Amino acid sequence: MTEHITDTTVPGQETLNALRENLMEVERLTTQHQGADIPAEELSRRFSTLQEQLTTVEQKLETQALEREEFAALLEVSHAIGSTLDLTEVLNKVMDQIIHLTGAERSILMLVNPETEELELRAARNVDYETIDSSAFEISRSIVNQVAESGEPVVTTNAQSDPRFKARESVIGYKLRSILCVPLEARRRITGVIYADNRARSGPFSDRDRDLLAAFASQAAVAIENARLFEDLKTRNEENRRLNKELTEANRELSRLDQAKSDFIDIASHELRTPLTQVRGYNDILSEMFHKGAVTTQAGLKMTHGIRRASMRLEEVVDAMFDVSRLETETLSLSTSAIQLSSVISAAVQEWEEALEKRDLTLEVEGIADLPTIKGDGTRLVQAFSHLVQNAIKYTPDEGEIQITGCLSDSDAPPQEQAVGIVVADTGIGIAVDDLERIFKKFYRVGDVLLHSTGKAKFKGAGPGLGLAITRGIVKAHGGEIWAKSPGCDEDTCPGSEFHVVLPVEPPV
Numbered sequence: 001m002t003e004h005i006t007d008t009t010v011p012g013q014e015t016l017n018a019l020r021e022n023l024m025e026v027e028r029l030t031t032q033h034q035g036a037d038i039p040a041e042e043l044s045r046r047f048s049t050l051q052e053q054l055t056t057v058e059q060k061l062e063t064q065a066l067e068r069e070e071f072a073a074l075l076e077v078s079h080a081i082g083s084t085l086d087l088t089e090v091l092n093k094v095m096d097q098i099i100h101l102t103g104a105e106r107s108i109l110m111l112v113n114p115e116t117e118e119l120e121l122r123a124a125r126n127v128d129y130e131t132i133d134s135s136a137f138e139i140s141r142s143i144v145n146q147v148a149e150s151g152e153p154v155v156t157t158n159a160q161s162d163p164r165f166k167a168r169e170s171v172i173g174y175k176l177r178s179i180l181c182v183p184l185e186a187r188r189r190i191t192g193v194i195y196a197d198n199r200a201r202s203g204p205f206s207d208r209d210r211d212l213l214a215a216f217a218s219q220a221a222v223a224i225e226n227a228r229l230f231e232d233l234k235t236r237n238e239e240n241r242r243l244n245k246e247l248t249e250a251n252r253e254l255s256r257l258d259q260a261k262s263d264f265i266d267i268a269s270h271e272l273r274t275p276l277t278q279v280r281g282y283n284d285i286l287s288e289m290f291h292k293g294a295v296t297t298q299a300g301l302k303m304t305h306g307i308r309r310a311s312m313r314l315e316e317v318v319d320a321m322f323d324v325s326r327l328e329t330e331t332l333s334l335s336t337s338a339i340q341l342s343s344v345i346s347a348a349v350q351e352w353e354e355a356l357e358k359r360d361l362t363l364e365v366e367g368i369a370d371l372p373t374i375k376g377d378g379t380r381l382v383q384a385f386s387h388l389v390q391n392a393i394k395y396t397p398d399e400g401e402i403q404i405t406g407c408l409s410d411s412d413a414p415p416q417e418q419a420v421g422i423v424v425a426d427t428g429i430g431i432a433v434d435d436l437e438r439i440f441k442k443f444y445r446v447g448d449v450l451l452h453s454t455g456k457a458k459f460k461g462a463g464p465g466l467g468l469a470i471t472r473g474i475v476k477a478h479g480g481e482i483w484a485k486s487p488g489c490d491e492d493t494c495p496g497s498e499f500h501v502v503l504p505v506e507p508p509v
C-alpha cells in the first residue's frame with residue numbers, strides 16, 4: 001500500500017512536503033513569539049533551508065519541463081515520420097528533428113546499402129533545416145564505422161580532449177568537437193547511423209541527448225525501413241507494369257503474326273492455285289485439240305504462251321518465298337560489280353510500263369543520272385526498286401503520279417563515306433502511321449486478306465506481303481537503309497507515300 005502511494009507521488013513531492021513543513025514551523029514561531037523578539041538565529045536557519053528547498057523545486061520543475069518538451073518532440077516526430085512513406089521526406093524530417101532536439105549544428109544520416117553493405121550518405125541537414133551537399137561537410141568516418149559495427153552509441157562533449165577519440169585523424173583534421181552518433185536498428189539489423197556534431201564549441205551534447213537520440217533512432221529506423229520497403233515495392237510495381245505492357249504488346253504482335261501467317265497460307269495457296277489452274281486449263285484444251293486433230297499453229301502458240309505466263313507467275317511466287325527463307329537464314333548473297341543506278345531504275349520502271357499506261361499513271365525520274373557509280377548487285381537492286389515501283393502503282397488510284405528522285409549525300413567526302421539517296425514517292429492512298437514499320441515485316445499486309453488480288457498492278461491488289469521484307473533485305477545486304485513516310489492512310493484524300501532508300505557508294509565488305 002505504502003509502495004502504491006510512493007509510486008503515485010509526483011517527482012519533487014518530498015521536497016514540497018518538507019518546504020510546507022518548514023513554512024508551518026516559521027508560522028508557528030511567529031505566532032508563538034507574537035510581539036516578542038523572535039530568535040534571529042533560528043529564523044535565519046529556517047530561511048536558508050527554505051531557500052535551498054525552493055531551488056531544488058525549481059530545478060525539478062525545469063527538468064520536468066525539459067522532459068515534457070522532449071517527450072512532445074518525440075511524439076511529434078513519430079507522428080510526422082509515420083504520416084509519410086516518401087523516403088526523402090522521412091529522412092529530412094528525421095534530420096530536422098535531431099537538430100531541433102539536440103541543438104546540433106548539423107546532422108547526417110547514413111544507411112547501409114543492402115547490396116554493397118556499405119554505409120551511404122542519404123540525408124544531411126544544417127541548423128537552418130536546409131539540405132547540405134556532401135562536399136560541405138567532413139565527418140569522423142571512424143566513429144561512424146565504430147557505431148555501425150558495434151551498435152553502441154557514442155557521445156563526446158569534446159573530441160579534441162576525449163582520450164577515446166582525440167588521436168583519430170578525422171577528429172584532428174576536421175577539428176571536430178562534440179559528436180553524437182547512434183545506430184539505426186530495424187529487425188535486429190543495423191540499417192544505418194545518425195551522426196550529429198558541433199564543431200564550433202564543445203559541450204552541447206549530454207548523455208541525456210544520447211539516450212533521447214537512441215530512443216528516437218529506433219522509431220526512425222522503423223519508419224525509414226518502411227519507407228524503403230514501400231519504395232522497393234513501388235519500383236517492383238512499376239517494373240511489373242512495364243513488363244505487363246511489353247507482354248501485352250508482344251502477345252498482340254504474336255497474334256498479328258499468327259494471323260499474317262494464316263493469311264499467307266490462304267494467299268500463297270491462292271497465288272499458286274490460280275496459275276496452276278491456268279496451266280491445267282491450257283493443257284486440257286491443247287490435248288483436246290490434239291485428239292480432234294484440230295491443232296493450228298496459231299492456237300498452239302496461244303496455248304503455250306498462256307502456259308508460259310502462268311508458269312512464270314508460279315516461279316515468281318516460289319522465288320519470293322525462297323528469297324524470304326534466304327533472308328531468314330541470312331544466306332542472301334550478292335554478286336557485286338560497278339552499277340549505274342540510272343540503269344537499275346530504267347530496268348525497274350521498264351517492267352511496269354504497260355501497267356503505268358493501262359492505269360493512266362505518270363512516272364517521273366529526277367536526279368538519278370547524276371549519281372555516281374556504286375558497288376552492288378544489279379539484279380537484286382532492280383528487284384528491290386521494281387517492287388517499290390509496283391507498290392506505288394498498286395496503291396495509287398488511276399491518273400496518279402509517281403516520282404523517283406535521287407541525290408548524293410556529300411559529294412566532297414571520300415567515296416567510302418558517300419551514300420546515295422533515292423526516294424520513290426506516289427500520290428496514292430498512303431500508309432497509317434502505325435503501319436509504317438510493320439509493312440516491312442514478312443507476311444504483313446495492311447487490310448483484309450479478301451482484298452487480295454493476283455493482278456500484279458491492279459489498284460489495291462495486295463500480294464503475299466513479302467515484297468517489302470525482301471526489298472529491305474536486299475537494301476540491308478548492301479549496307480543501306482530503307483524506311484517509309486506517310487501522313488496516314490486515306491483513300492479519299494490520297495495523302496501519298498514515300499519510300500526512302502539510302503545506299504552506300506561502297507558497301508562495307
Ligand code: ADP
Pocket residue numbers: 391392395426428429430431439440444445446447462463464465466467468469497
Ligand atoms: P504486298 O505483296 O502485299 O504488296 P508488300 O510487302 O509489298 O506486300 O507491302 C506490304 C503492305 O504495305 C501492303 O499490303 C500495303 O498495304 C502497304 N504498302 C506498300 N507500299 C505501299 C504504297 N506505296 N502505298 C500504300 N501502301 C503501301
